[in-house]
Amino acid sequence: MLKKRIIPCLDIKDGRTVKGVNFVDIRDAGDPVELAKVYVEQGADELVFLDITATVEGRKTFVELVGHIAEEINIPFTVGGGISSVADVEKLLAAGADKVSINSSAVKRPELILELAQQFGNQCIVVAIDAGKVDGNWRVFTHGGRKATDIDVFEWAKEAEHLGAGELLITSMENDGTKSGFAIELLKEIDSITNIPVIASGGAGGAQHFAEVFESTGVDAALAASIFHFSEVPITQLKNELRTKGIPVR
Amino acid sequence: MIAIVKYNAGNVRSVQNALHRLGVDAVVTDDPKQLREAEKVIFPGVGEASTAMRYLKERGLDEVLKNLHQPFLGICLGLQLMCKHSEEGDTECLGIFNENVKRFPTSKLKVPHMGWNNCSELKGALFASIDSSDDFYFVHSYYAELGSQTTAQCDYILPFSAALQKDNFHAVQFHPEKSAEIGQQLIKNFLEL
Numbered sequence: 001m002l003k004k005r006i007i008p009c010l011d012i013k014d015g016r017t018v019k020g021v022n023f024v025d026i027r028d029a030g031d032p033v034e035l036a037k038v039y040v041e042q043g044a045d046e047l048v049f050l051d052i053t054a055t056v057e058g059r060k061t062f063v064e065l066v067g068h069i070a071e072e073i074n075i076p077f078t079v080g081g082g083i084s085s086v087a088d089v090e091k092l093l094a095a096g097a098d099k100v101s102i103n104s105s106a107v108k109r110p111e112l113i114l115e116l117a118q119q120f121g122n123q124c125i126v127v128a129i130d131a132g133k134v135d136g137n138w139r140v141f142t143h144g145g146r147k148a149t150d151i152d153v154f155e156w157a158k159e160a161e162h163l164g165a166g167e168l169l170i171t172s173m174e175n176d177g178t179k180s181g182f183a184i185e186l187l188k189e190i191d192s193i194t195n196i197p198v199i200a201s202g203g204a205g206g207a208q209h210f211a212e213v214f215e216s217t218g219v220d221a222a223l224a225a226s227i228f229h230f231s232e233v234p235i236t237q238l239k240n241e242l243r244t245k246g247i248p249v250r
Numbered sequence: 251m252i253a254i255v256k257y258n259a260g261n262v263r264s265v266q267n268a269l270h271r272l273g274v275d276a277v278v279t280d281d282p283k284q285l286r287e288a289e290k291v292i293f294p295g296v297g298e299a300s301t302a303m304r305y306l307k308e309r310g311l312d313e314v315l316k317n318l319h320q321p322f323l324g325i326c327l328g329l330q331l332m333c334k335h336s337e338e339g340d341t342e343c344l345g346i347f348n349e350n351v352k353r354f355p356t357s358k359l360k361v362p363h364m365g366w367n368n369c370s371e372l373k374g375a376l377f378a379s380i381d382s383s384d385d386f387y388f389v390h391s392y393y394a395e396l397g398s399q400t401t402a403q404c405d406y407i408l409p410f411s412a413a414l415q416k417d418n419f420h421a422v423q424f425h426p427e428k429s430a431e432i433g434q435q436l437i438k439n440f441l442e443l
Contacts, residue, residue, distance in 0.1 A: 002359075002406055003366040003385060040430065045366055071267050076387055076428045096263050098428065121297060123362050123389045166362060197364050220365060250366045250385045 003250045004214050004242070005045035005221035006235055007199060008228040010035060012051050012081075015061035017229075032065060033072050039228070040075055042235035045250055047073065048101065048169075048223060051081035052144075063095050070096020078126055084108075089116055093124065101126040101169055104142040107149060107156070110163055117164025126199075127165040129156060131186060132173035138186060145173045153186070154193060161194045168194060169223065171201040179205025182213040182222065191218040199223050207233055207241040214247045252276040252441075253288035255315065255328075258297065258305045261427070265294045265325065268427035268437055282314045290320055290441065294427075295327030299351070299392070300339025302331060316344050321443040324421035329414060330392060332421050338392050347414045347421070349397040357407050362391045367424075369402040369412040376413065376420055377402065378439045384432045386412070386424035394423065 011018045016030040036047055049069065051062040059082065066079055079092050080101030089100050106112050106127055116125050130141040131153045138153040157168055170190055172183030182203045191198045197220040200213050204224040213222055227233045239249045254265055256278045269276045269292075276292070277284065285291060293315065295302060306312045315322075324332045331343045336351035343351070354361045366385035393410035396403060402413035404423070413422045420440065426433035 001367065002363070005365050070263065071270065074268065074271065074428065074430050074434060076389075076425075094263070096267065098261075098264070123296065123364065123391075167364065195360050197360055197362070220360070 001248045003248045007046045007221055007223040008039045008044050009048040009223050009225045012049055013053050014058045015065045033068050036073050043239055044235055047077040049079045063091050066092055066095040066097050086115055099124040099126050101128045103128040107142050113163035113165055122164045122166035125165050126167045126169050127160040128169040130171050130173055157190045157194055161196050167197045169199040175203030178203055181209040184216050187219050188217040207238045211245050251288050253285050253291050254278045255293045256280040261294050261296045264427045291322045293324040293328035297327050299336040300341040303341050316346050322419045323440050329421035329423050333394050346419050347399050349394045351392050351394050353392050354407050359407050362389055363406045364389045367404055369404045371403050373401040374415055376439050379435055386429040388424045
């Protein structure tokens with residue numbers, strides 16, 4: 001049976017993890033490779049590395065880092081942040097990334113999804129959508145969730161699939177950072193109108209939230225950052241709890 | 251020496267990295283002589299079937315590959331190209347295996363089949379120390395049918411060949427190089443053939 005995936009996300013700046021990390025058994029918490037290895041040992045099913053560097057130098061460092069990650073890590077990983085062209089993707093995939101995640105650049109120029117899917121195959125194209133509510137309607141946000149657009153989230157999700165996205169990473173801006181659970185209704189709706197894997201993101205505060213999102217929606221994976229970094233919800237324990245509830249996990 | 255077949259399909263680097271983690275160096279090559287003389291050959295692949303077959307044929311690699319005698323391991327698209335025919339781009343493949351490759355039918359389950367899944371009916375040395383509760387990482391929209399050469403099956407939408415074998419030719423639909431410890435075990439098993 002296909003398992004539900006648990007995906008820790010690491011924010012990277014100038015080749016180092018930025019969000020505070022609180023692991024007792026790690027030598028250098030700022031080293032993304034060290035942290036990634038801990039997650040693999042704990043049973044993470046996949047990893048996401050998000051480059052939040054804004055400089056050209058930082059980007060180069062990130063590509064080098066992707067090479068190191070690929071050497072050390074034996075599970076799939078996605079990289080994202082600031083990707084806007086076929087050339088960017090080529091570099092990252094050649095360095096050893098399994099998938100790339102695109103966000104604002106796809107909103108700005110949707111054909112990018114098509115170009116990437118044709119060149120590299122849709123299995124490695126993740127379209128990330130930041131969803132926020134504007135006057136009660138779910139709208140697409142860009143620029144790290146800072147800028148609202150008038151694009152309807154559901155229409156955009158369908159278009160992204162149509163253009164060749166292999167997977168959708170849906171973050172609810174309403175839930176992100178609240179630790180009050182995932183945006184169940186939003187995720188349920190997106191999952192029902194598309195036929196590609198959906199990763200839920202934003203709002204996880206405890207194991208019960210992961211159980212809830214898998215029990216009440218059809219999403220394939222759930223992603224979180226700080227609760228894993230601070231060992232608030234250790235992955236091993238999370239998976240045990242999900243298993244107890246009859247949710248298929250690895 | 252281990253040779254990885256060089257062609258226009260992705261993830262060659264991942265396979266090389268996986269071998270390196272096991273302390274084995276591999277050469278990535280499309281040179282027929284080097285492929286024939288290699289101790290073992292790995293045929294990885296992420297990509298589209300008709301484009302990949304065209305690339306192999308243009309270089310005469312199709313004939314080279316199917317006439318190799320050393321242990322050979324196809325991965326993902328590699329497995330599909332070793333079959334008879336693929337619906338992807340209506341492609342005549344290498345024909346090492348009798349099975350055909352089809353697109354997953356429309357169902358309530360999603361395509362691609364992406365993520366960790368376990369296999370059953372495991373046969374042969376490739377699966378030594380691996381059992382049907384172990385999960386491998388899959389990413390594919392096309393599958394090889396079940397047949398007499400199936401050595402592992404996986405069930406997603408329908409039961410399909412997760413692994414095939416004929417003589418020295420082995421192939422797996424999943425990505426052992428991305429399947430954590432279990433995948434590493436399978437690669438180790440292959441290296442020990």
